[in-house]
Amino acid sequence: MDKYPDHLPTITLSISQALVDKYSEVAEDHNPIHKDTKAAYEGPFGKPVAHGMLVLSTASQIMTTAFGKRWAEKGSLKVRWKSPTAIPSNICTSAQLKSASEEQIKYQIECKDKDDILLFSGTATLHLDD
Amino acid sequence: MNLDDLDIGTTLDFKLHFSVEKISEYLVATGDGSDMWIRESIVPPPLVSAGILAELMKQVKLPANLMHTGQEQIAYSAVPANSDLLASVTLAQYSRRRGAIIATFEANLVDVTQVLLFRAKINGLVPLELS
Numbered sequence: 272m273d274k275y276p277d278h279l280p281t282i283t284l285s286i287s288q289a290l291v292d293k294y295s296e297v298a299e300d301h302n303p304i305h306k307d308t309k310a311a312y313e314g315p316f317g318k319p320v321a322h323g324m325l326v327l328s329t330a331s332q333i334m335t336t337a338f339g340k341r342w343a344e345k346g347s348l349k350v351r352w353k354s355p356t357a358i359p360s361n362i363c364t365s366a367q368l369k370s371a372s373e374e375q376i377k378y379q380i381e382c383k384d385k386d387d388i389l390l391f392s393g394t395a396t397l398h399l400d401d
Numbered sequence: 402m403n404l405d406d407l408d409i410g411t412t413l414d415f416k417l418h419f420s421v422e423k424i425s426e427y428l429v430a431t432g433d434g435s436d437m438w439i440r441e442s443i444v445p446p447p448l449v450s451a452g453i454l455a456e457l458m459k460q461v462k463l464p465a466n467l468m469h470t471g472q473e474q475i476a477y478s479a480v481p482a483n484s485d486l487l488a489s490v491t492l493a494q495y496s497r498r499r500g501a502i503i504a505t506f507e508a509n510l511v512d513v514t515q516v517l518l519f520r521a522k523i524n525g526l527v528p529l530e531l532s
Contacts, residue, residue, distance in 0.1 A: 340441055
């Protein structure tokens with residue numbers, strides 16, 4: 272366990288409507304719940320929310336920062352969303368070492384907003400065997 | 402085609418291609434400052450999942466109130482930019498439980514030589530009272 276840090280550097284992201292709009296274009300996901308629309312207020316969250324995959328991108332950023340290309344080659348991620356991410360929001364994603372062996376390293380990943388509300392949690396695993 | 406039209410086990414196949422320009426736009430849209438993706442010409446894993454989801458949404462009209470509740474993704478190899486890729490997406494679960502529809506899609510991504518590069522599982526929930 273000594274070989275790997277207990278905590279990886281956190282990633283913060285300001286979720287603005289402009290960022291969400293940009294993500295909608297790139298991800299080709301134009302669901303109106305991601306904009307200040309009537310559909311968003313009448314939708315399942317009662318307000319405009321960010322794309323789950325936009326918020327999740329921070330988990331991958333943490334692992335890439337720590338493990339580089341190996342994350343893209345041998346990384347796996349398993350998460351559940353716990354709360355919707357309002358627009359605007361400031362989010363912070365952290366990773367804590369869960370286990371390490373010769374085969375794999377596992378980090379517990381959590382993403383919270385500035386009010387400490389858990390947005391998603393899960394596990395990021397880096398497979399070390401070839 | 403609507404989600405209701407699909408039977409469990411139905412598989413949809415489609416082509417995917419991620420350009421370097423697309424990756425650059427994605428990095429800006431997610432605040433990802435790493436230059437590795439462009440330097441190595443590989444696709445960030447969440448963009449692979451987002452690309453699969455986008456193609457799925459083009460083929461299947463998903464309910465507007467569908468909530469993306471869970472995501473799994475496994476990389477077997479780096480996904481190269483500017484390459485022709487093939488995705489197969491299967492409806493693995495579709496059930497009504499506790500006032501909601503639960504749906505799970507499983508996706509495999511291979512290159513043109515059929516080498517498996519990436520797997521994803523997308524969990525969604527549709528509240529029935531709002532559908």
